[in-house]
Amino acid sequence: xxxxxxxxxxxxxxxxxxxxxxxxxxxxxxxxxxxxxxxxxxxxxxxxxxxxxxxxxxxxxxxxxxxxxxxxxxxxxxxxxxxxxxxxxxxx
Amino acid sequence: xxxxxxxxxxxxxxxxxxxxxxxxxxxxxxxxxxxxxxxxxxxxxxxxxxxxxxxxxxxxxxxxxxxxxxxxxxxxxxxxxxxxxxxxxxxxxxxxxxxxxxxxxxxxxxxxxxxxxxxxxxxxxxxxxxxxxxxxxxxxxxxxxxxxxxxxxxxxxxxxxxxxxxxxxxxxxxxxxxxxxxxxxxxxxxxxxxxxxxxxxxxxxxxxxxxxxxxxxxxxxxxxxxxx
Ligand SMILES: Nc1nc2c(ncn2[C@@H]2O[C@H](COP(=O)(O)OP(=O)(O)OP(=O)(O)O)[C@@H](O)[C@H]2O)c(=O)[nH]1
Ligand SMILES: [Mg+2]
Ligand SMILES: [Zn+2]
Numbered sequence: 261x262x263x264x265x266x267x268x269x270x271x272x273x274x275x276x277x278x279x280x281x282x283x284x285x286x287x288x289x290x291x292x293x294x295x296x297x298x299x300x301x302x303x304x305x306x307x308x309x310x311x312x313x314x315x316x317x318x319x320x321x322x323x324x325x326x327x328x329x330x331x332x333x334x335x336x337x338x339x340x341x342x343x344x345x346x347x348x349x350x351x352x
Numbered sequence: 353x354x355x356x357x358x359x360x361x362x363x364x365x366x367x368x369x370x371x372x373x374x375x376x377x378x379x380x381x382x383x384x385x386x387x388x389x390x391x392x393x394x395x396x397x398x399x400x401x402x403x404x405x406x407x408x409x410x411x412x413x414x415x416x417x418x419x420x421x422x423x424x425x426x427x428x429x430x431x432x433x434x435x436x437x438x439x440x441x442x443x444x445x446x447x448x449x450x451x452x453x454x455x456x457x458x459x460x461x462x463x464x465x466x467x468x469x470x471x472x473x474x475x476x477x478x479x480x481x482x483x484x485x486x487x488x489x490x491x492x493x494x495x496x497x498x499x500x501x502x503x504x505x506x507x508x509x510x511x512x513x514x515x516x517x518x519x520x521x522x523x524x525x526x527x528x529x530x531x532x533x534x535x536x537x538x539x540x541x542x543x544x545x546x547x548x549x550x551x552x553x554x555x556x557x558x559x560x561x562x563x564x565x566x567x568x569x570x571x572x573x574x575x576x577x578x579x580x
Contacts, residue, residue, distance in 0.1 A: 261353075266362070271505050273475045320501045321537035333508065333538050340479075342358040349354035 262295040263346040269302045271337035304337030366480055369448035373483025380460040383569045386482055389490035391472030394516040396424045397549035399467045405559040411464040415454050417446040417471045445476035463570045474503035492517040493526040500534030507538045519548040
């Protein structure tokens, strides 16, 4: 069995179910036919413009949980990459 | 089971082609402006009006991206603007490969501004680099002031934001502050221009900013040629 781990940020337009759906179509009758996709979703991270507090959340423009200040998107949430592939290497 | 670390960008193929486009545009003295907006926000109108202001100073060309039709390309061609239409079929965005094919059809013999009108969509165009120098997002008062909160990823990439249809601002009860706060919650405030393609308001300020960007880019490529 093969397992593929994908990392997808919540700020991208990539939807797990769609990836799964097309993956199945594209891998039919290939060695990857039975491969399992694992999705790791990354929530966006915000930073408070007033006090610098980092926090994760779902909504743009959320106020800081510590001081109530205005926030801005920090760098997480835009990922879209293959993290790893697990393959049967016959070791165990 | 063995675990193999991969850590590779899934859109790598597009990024590679976008880099190649960037080299091509640099070598040919082309400043590329990727125009992204919702359907009907005024991409075509803004490109037309901007070219009207800048055409005596720079050569301009346009790539039109639409799922179907040549309507926007015909408008450009009617005014003598060099244009290539890309029909994406069912694709909701342009990608670097399409731009590579289309840009090869122009002759760039003087410094040129190439406007790319992306497919009307606030979601997918933001994921695909084309090899552009500038990403411009056009919001319009008719679509409402809450879009930066609902479609943050497109605003994340904006080098400048235009608010179009300001002639309708009051009728639409467009809340400028709420809109700007939304953009500022996504990224450090990019240059913002309020324009109306109907009345012409604000177009000069925007065109001035764009020509300053052009001067910078063209000076760089001249410097590069001279330094060779
Ligand atoms: N009132 C008003 N109408 C405008 C303005 N700019 C564009 N329009 C109108 O809005 C409609 C759409 O404009 P387009 O420039 O075609 O918009 P677009 O974003 O290119 O549209 P698509 O390519 O179809 O996604 C047209 O009817 C324009 O005349 C403006 O500043 N004010
Ligand atoms: Mg158009
Ligand atoms: Zn705070």
